[in-house]
């Protein structure tokens with residue numbers, strides 16, 4: 001028998017957050033998830049919520065005109081709402097944005113000093129939309145600023161000039177953010193990029209480095 005269809009899009013985010021929390025990628029209150037609706041508003045996790053135990057009341061709805069709908073006056077939207085807004089504006093096909101913090105994402109963000117991280121030419125990149133054989137692919141890295149709007153401005157500026165190869169970006173010493181055509185795809189993207197980061201960290205530890213990840 002088919003499983004019942006999930007009606008409220010927040011349910012998919014609650015399940016994804018619980019899964020990421022169990023992986024150790026959303027410990028404490030780290031990370032935020034959003035899903036865009038047909039009217040171009042989006043649901044985003046409220047700020048400071050424990051991501052392992054989200055409920056329907058732990059979301060804020062942001063409308064295209066900037067109106068914010070909260071379940072109660074004390075609830076604030078995620079501190080990173082401006083980044084989700086920037087990505088939805090840049091990429092009209094994006095319907096969901098996920099941001100998580102893993103140990104590996106932070107380690108690989110220091111493998112290079114510049115603003116792109118070369119990735120191994122993995123088969124798994126197909127899951128992120130890269131279909132070339134032996135792809136020469138890199139992920140954009142952005143500096144972390146305490147003022148989140150500065151990160152969002154840099155994302156808008158860079159991606160308007162140089163479109164990213166992947167639907168993913170790294171915030172140095174902070175975590176990864178991906179955008180995808182659906183919430184289910186967003187979950188896959190997070191799992192894929194986290195696999196790639198784990199591989200890169202493990203490869204360094206064993207001294208086994210493939211093209212694109214040589215030691216400095």
Ligand SMILES: CSC[C@@H](O)[C@@H](O)C(=O)COP(=O)(O)O
Pocket residue numbers: 028029030031032045046047048049077078079080099
């Ligand atoms: C664990 S705090 C990290 C925050 O500063 C932020 O980067 C984050 O990921 C969660 O912020 P939030 O406002 O709860 O969405």
Ligand SMILES: [Zn+2]
Pocket residue numbers: 030031032099100101174175
């Ligand atoms: Zn974060």
